Amino acid sequence: MTDGPESDRSCPGAFARAWAKAVSGTSYLPMTQAQLEALLHRLTGRLAEALRSEPFDQRIGQQVGAELVAAHIASAEGLGRTVEVIQLRLLRDLGLVADDGEDRMARLLATVATGYARALRDRTLDEQESIRRAAMVARAQAERALRDSEARFRHQANHDPLTGLPNRALLTERLTAAIAGRGADRVGVCFLDLDRFKVINDSLGHQIGDLLLVAVGERLRQAVGEHLVARLGGDEFVILVERSGGADDVVRVAETALAAVRRPAVVAGHELTVSASIGIVEQPVDGTTPGELMRAAGSTLHWAKAAGGARWSVFDADRNERELARYALSAAIPAALERGEFLLDYQPLTSLRDGAVLGMEALVRWRHPQRGLLRPDAFIGLAEETGLIVPLGGWVLAEACREAAGWGDGSAPAPFVSVNLAVQQVRRPGLVDEVRGLLRRTGLPPERLQLELTESTMMSTAEEPVRALRVLADLGVRIAIDDFGTGYCNLAYLRGLPVTELKVAGEFVTGLRAPEPASRTDERILASLVSLAHALDLTVTAEGVETAEQADRLRAIGCDAAQGWHFGRPGPAARHLTRSPALSGTPAR
Amino acid sequence: MQRPDWAPDTIDIERPSAARMYDYYLGGSHNFAPDRAAARAMMAAVPEAPLMAQANRAFLRRVVQYLAESGVRQFLDIGSGIPTVGNVHEIAQRVAPDSRVVYVDVDPVAVAHSREILAGNDGATVIQEDLRRPAAILAHPEVTRLLDFSEPVAVMIVAVLHFVAPEDRPAEVLRTLRDALAPGSHLVLSQASDDGRDGTGERAEAERVYRRTDSQLWFRGRRDLVDLFDGFDLVEPGVVWVPQWRPESPESVEDAERAVFMGGVGRLS
Ligand SMILES: C[S@@+](CC[C@H](N)C(=O)[O-])C[C@H]1O[C@@H](n2cnc3c(N)ncnc32)[C@H](O)[C@@H]1O
Numbered sequence: 001m002t003d004g005p006e007s008d009r010s011c012p013g014a015f016a017r018a019w020a021k022a023v024s025g026t027s028y029l030p031m032t033q034a035q036l037e038a039l040l041h042r043l044t045g046r047l048a049e050a051l052r053s054e055p056f057d058q059r060i061g062q063q064v065g066a067e068l069v070a071a072h073i074a075s076a077e078g079l080g081r082t083v084e085v086i087q088l089r090l091l092r093d094l095g096l097v098a099d100d101g102e103d104r105m106a107r108l109l110a111t112v113a114t115g116y117a118r119a120l121r122d123r124t125l126d127e128q129e130s131i132r133r134a135a136m137v138a139r140a141q142a143e144r145a146l147r148d149s150e151a152r153f154r155h156q157a158n159h160d161p162l163t164g165l166p167n168r169a170l171l172t173e174r175l176t177a178a179i180a181g182r183g184a185d186r187v188g189v190c191f192l193d194l195d196r197f198k199v200i201n202d203s204l205g206h207q208i209g210d211l212l213l214v215a216v217g218e219r220l221r222q223a224v225g226e227h228l229v230a231r232l233g234g235d236e237f238v239i240l241v242e243r244s245g246g247a248d249d250v251v252r253v254a255e256t257a258l259a260a261v262r263r264p265a266v267v268a269g270h271e272l273t274v275s276a277s278i279g280i281v282e283q284p285v286d287g288t289t290p291g292e293l294m295r296a297a298g299s300t301l302h303w304a305k306a307a308g309g310a311r312w313s314v315f316d317a318d319r320n321e322r323e324l325a326r327y328a329l330s331a332a333i334p335a336a337l338e339r340g341e342f343l344l345d346y347q348p349l350t351s352l353r354d355g356a357v358l359g360m361e362a363l364v365r366w367r368h369p370q371r372g373l374l375r376p377d378a379f380i381g382l383a384e385e386t387g388l389i390v391p392l393g394g395w396v397l398a399e400a401c402r403e404a405a406g407w408g409d410g411s412a413p414a415p416f417v418s419v420n421l422a423v424q425q426v427r428r429p430g431l432v433d434e435v436r437g438l439l440r441r442t443g444l445p446p447e448r449l450q451l452e453l454t455e456s457t458m459m460s461t462a463e464e465p466v467r468a469l470r471v472l473a474d475l476g477v478r479i480a481i482d483d484f485g486t487g488y489c490n491l492a493y494l495r496g497l498p499v500t501e502l503k504v505a506g507e508f509v510t511g512l513r514a515p516e517p518a519s520r521t522d523e524r525i526l527a528s529l530v531s532l533a534h535a536l537d538l539t540v541t542a543e544g545v546e547t548a549e550q551a552d553r554l555r556a557i558g559c560d561a562a563q564g565w566h567f568g569r570p571g572p573a574a575r576h577l578t579r580s581p582a583l584s585g586t587p588a589r
Numbered sequence: 590m591q592r593p594d595w596a597p598d599t600i601d602i603e604r605p606s607a608a609r610m611y612d613y614y615l616g617g618s619h620n621f622a623p624d625r626a627a628a629r630a631m632m633a634a635v636p637e638a639p640l641m642a643q644a645n646r647a648f649l650r651r652v653v654q655y656l657a658e659s660g661v662r663q664f665l666d667i668g669s670g671i672p673t674v675g676n677v678h679e680i681a682q683r684v685a686p687d688s689r690v691v692y693v694d695v696d697p698v699a700v701a702h703s704r705e706i707l708a709g710n711d712g713a714t715v716i717q718e719d720l721r722r723p724a725a726i727l728a729h730p731e732v733t734r735l736l737d738f739s740e741p742v743a744v745m746i747v748a749v750l751h752f753v754a755p756e757d758r759p760a761e762v763l764r765t766l767r768d769a770l771a772p773g774s775h776l777v778l779s780q781a782s783d784d785g786r787d788g789t790g791e792r793a794e795a796e797r798v799y800r801r802t803d804s805q806l807w808f809r810g811r812r813d814l815v816d817l818f819d820g821f822d823l824v825e826p827g828v829v830w831v832p833q834w835r836p837e838s839p840e841s842v843e844d845a846e847r848a849v850f851m852g853g854v855g856r857l858s
Contacts, residue, residue, distance in 0.1 A: 074616060131618075138701040
């Protein structure tokens, strides 16, 4: 192929411009129009070279096709337009002529298209590969992130954020596994709790308290770390001894733990010395559950605390049983009150002068559906411990007033009713209103109500309750001190109190039965007690009088009244009311 | 954001990705069959879609060239997509080899691909984050490692904002970013706009196509875009159809509104 006669009018620039115009927009070209034209101008030269080559050089056209793709002129449209513009304009714009021009043009287009398609296919495959690879990498990363976050989540779910120790969930899991697994025959649990931690929290603040917990957790981990040390929350920690050889093993762990906690700790500049208590349960894995084990450890911890703290206790099934029974009984009190399972018996307080029934002490009984008739000593102590004495005592007071209002036929003065008050009842602010309301509702005259308080209740009573008692006394209500002589009450102190009667404890009366000379001493003590009481304007009732001889001696001493089997056993009020005063000097059946 | 930090995305390549559809419009092959199907559906509804993408990409190229030549050496490209041709770091580093670029995208595949492309380039990196968590982007260790916010930074949010719903408060997002920037910094925005067009049905159709992808479309008018440059001084010629932004040849401006994308550059003084 040769330059034609018009070769002086060869114009590769015009061709490159037309080419650039044809391909722009076929795909994104990351260059300016000028850069594109420059590129195509160079490629135009290569095309001319191919057309002139002798013999025809196939490689040049293919290289041009590949270069176009490399320059991102890489789309079906890009190829189509390129073929079109070469076919239409190249020979003319370059001023080329040849006999085999058509032939050469066809071969040139074939090589350009071949080079282009090959490069485009390679590029497509490369890009496909790289995006697949990216998708795989992204998926692997997402899965790893998911695993990491699951692991983190699992760790968070199983650990206490403050100390980093395992939490209750993990402890329960491990305890369950220890019991269910074939690991060992016996398992042990130390339930540890700091003594008086609340004081540290309250006085130094929660931040210091938290730091102390962190320090304690760390020490436990160091001291007994071969076992699982978990924090349940607050200042409660648990050490799980998964393979116990016997109680001694677990006691050793507990002692190590207590020693570790006892060492003084410096926390944020404060030197703190704390102690802990531990409840230990150690038993065969057979026949227990994690819940049971933890409950047992919890109650054992309470025993250690109740014994003064800074010690361990080992679980004792019998003791636990007894406590559970007691607990069950006290828990049943509210429902029993609702169902009306309580009732009152009365014991007379008899005048030693004329044998008249002066008053009657109300004694509560519980008609328990399973356990039969229960006496107060079976449940009053419990009720006092749990605070249930307040509703129970309230019921007794109200019922006693209600019943007493119906006593007597008007012929003789009806006896007063004497009701025991527990210390919690006396300390309640509403006592005066409660009594006033009862008297109003039942119509019982105030003089016919006596409230019995023990010596220790009286002694431990603060100013406010004493004022309440005084208001009641001013109303006319009688106030008696029960069980007098068993505590340390001195008579001078009584002078300041609104008391009207002393009930002398049965112990003193018991002595009167014995033969001389021991009984003489008791008798002299009693005699001086009575005369002192009288000097203070108090009447004296002797409790626990069981024989006629005791009654005689008390009468001789000047004691005012007596109570006890000799004068009547506890029973329904009616039984004592029907007895005529004439007979009352004689022993009851 | 609603997604807790520990809950990673899952990779679902059956779902069309805006990033890979965009690559397809630009003539790339970094895409999968579902991406191509969605892109073709889009092109059936809006035949200019590839032109729009190309015009936007050309706008990006001119802007980076302009910024690099005016001395900006740091780029934060949010919603950077699949690196195909004419990437920010290529343009910027050709002008100034010490230019630093951080790419940000939510699409984990786009991020993985970018990471591969950028391997060995000390001046450029990529993180996976969401434009809607600007504080997380600014605090990301890769961002703070590579970019010095006491010096000018160009924040590029190009062809991304139309994926941010009004309830995600784009203005607040931009304010957070702006507050982190030193004077001399720039904000580059472009997004799909229906300015001056009245419901040809194309818009509804486009929205329908993108509802099946990982990103929804939200058109905004010129006014909205100007408002989003709050606090920045708009560089000439302001917010325009992207082909009209400092064009290289007069022809390229013909039928500029067919580009559908509007954009502009703001400078913080
Ligand atoms: C159309 S591409 C734009 C790519 C590049 N900026 C350009 O203009 O050439 C949009 C990119 O934004 C990403 N994207 C969408 N929503 C996003 C968000 N909320 N945060 C970050 N990136 C987002 C998509 O994954 C996609 O890669």
